[in-house]
Amino acid sequence: MQDHDIPRLATIRRRLALLRWWLIGALTLATLAGPTLLDIALPLAPLLSLLALLAVFNLVIQVWGGNEEFRPVDLAGQLAVDLVAMGVLLYLTGGATNPLISLLLLPVAVSAFSLPARWVAGLALLSIGIYSLLMLYSLPLPVADVARATRLHLTGMWLTFVVSVLLLAWFVTRMTQTLRERDIELAAAREDALRDAQVVALGQLAAGAAHELGTPLATMNVLAGELANDPRLPEDAHADLELLRRQIGICKEIVGGLTQKAGIERAGQLQAANVWLENLLARWRTLWPNASCALEITSPGTPPRLIPEAAIEQAITNLLNNAAKIAPQQIRVLLGWNGKTLTIAVHDRGPGFPPEVLRRCGAEPLPPVAEGSGIGLWLTRAAVERRGGRLRLENRDGGVATVELPLGESA
Structure with missing residues (x-):
């Protein structure tokens, strides 16, 4: 069985x-x-x-x-x-x-x-x-009367037939419904397993790419340093070189952490949700210095505490990246909670999500476009659902991507 x-x-x-x-x-x-x-x-x-x-x-x-x-x-x-x-x-x-x-x-x-x-x-x-x-x-x-016994027998046969039909119809209908529900659950489980296998394969490819990118990034960092020390370099180019070196440093940190994030998660310490999210936004702003992003707390009381997880951090980063590509100004990040759920909403002032994106809602990768590879929402949904959460997309004065995570779980 x-x-x-x-x-x-x-x-x-x-x-x-x-x-x-x-x-x-x-x-x-x-x-x-x-x-x-x-x-x-x-x-x-x-x-x-x-x-x-x-x-x-x-x-x-x-x-x-x-x-x-x-x-x-x-x-x-x-x-x-x-x-x-x-x-x-x-x-x-x-x-x-x-x-x-x-x-x-x-x-x-x-x-x-x-x-x-x-x-x-x-x-x-x-x-x-x-x-x-x-x-x-x-x-x-x-029963002494044979004719009466025959009538009783025929009536009893009719009654037995009616009862048997009603009971069998009820039981078979319920059984069919149970089997149909089980088939739906098995199909959903197979889809989840396939998606998780694809995410794992993508993680392995990312870890390999991170290893190979280490050498080119180190070379770029050395060359940028030598250019900064070149006395023939115009003065107005020094600021651009400094920005380039900071961006290379951030890339090295990301590449260096990919191999760790693709393996076993390291145990973290409890943090207040607002502190964790503010730190995440601070790191993200260094990648998008021209974007404007503000954190807003929408729930009263003390923020819940959680253990940060790299997968959820990357999921939020993906949503921020999508918002910055469409409308980098006036991005709002709304943080709220109740007794059971932590809610993080990324709200941009762009034209909103296309109907196809709303329909799929990250259930499968989108076709690659000029702004990206089309897998950001898919990876976000996979990471959120693996933690027992939910991703919602809607158009409300722009695009709103909402992540709901159960409290008591790592974030």
């Missing part, structure tokens, strides 16, 4: 218990009303005792059975008890001549939708054996 079958069997157990309660109630009502309405003497004491035992069995399963892992053998055992209980009930009420004999099909039908073939075969053989014994051994119902 696969691990994902356990919750499905647990759902079947709950529905089977409910189905059993319905049958117990209907059979108890029929047992009590039969002698009066049908003028047939029934062995009330054995019948009611059997139904009481079946009710106790069902109650025990519901109260204590839910605390343990439910396996196919447990469900098969319950269905076998149902078959034996129905066999004893039919033995006391006419055996194979009782129109309720068709109810023996219900446990077999449930097993066919729920259990492996070997258990279905075993329950089918058990039901056939019980039916065969009831043809030989049973307590006959005392």
Whole structure:
């Protein structure tokens, strides 16, 4: 049995218990009303005792059975008890001549939708054996009038057919819905696994590229230093060279950290959310010196504390980069929280997200454009969802990208 079958069997157990309660109630009502309405003497004491035992069995399963892992053998055992209980009930009420004999099909039908073939075969053989014994051994119902007995039998057959159809339709419909929901969950899990595999592959490529970029960056830094010391260099070029050296230094820090970020995360210290985000924005401003970005706190009280994670920091940086490429002026970063969620929104004054970007919302990479490779939102969504969060995109006086992270998790 696969691990994902356990919750499905647990759902079947709950529905089977409910189905059993319905049958117990209907059979108890029929047992009590039969002698009066049908003028047939029934062995009330054995019948009611059997139904009481079946009710106790069902109650025990519901109260204590839910605390343990439910396996196919447990469900098969319950269905076998149902078959034996129905066999004893039919033995006391006419055996194979009782129109309720068709109810023996219900446990077999449930097993066919729920259990492996070997258990279905075993329950089918058990039901056939019980039916065969009831043809030989049973307590006959005392009905003297043959014509009346025929009418009662036909009416009972119709009633049994109606009950069987209603119960099977209800159970099969519920089972089909459960299977459909499981298929949707499995498809989503496969998509998440594929996306995570792509992210890991991209991380490995990034780590390799970082290793190869180290030498060219070091060469560029040496050349920039030599140019700065050249007395023939015009005075107005020194400021540009200084900016170039700072940018090269930032690139070296990023490249040097890529190999660490692609491996095992280093344990960090708790930081207040506003302090962590302000530090992140300070580092980002050195990459975008011409951009204007302000942090706004939208929630009252003390900011929550968290452990920074490189993946989430990169996700926020991706959103800031996208905003700066579209509208570098008046970028707003809104930080808010409640008892369960930390919210970070990046708001730009640009034309907003195109409809295709809103539709995909980072679910898959976009085609490369002049401003970027098209994977920033995809990586952002992957990082956020791996931490149990959510990414939302909307157009509201510009573009707004919102990251929601559960509190209690690292950020």
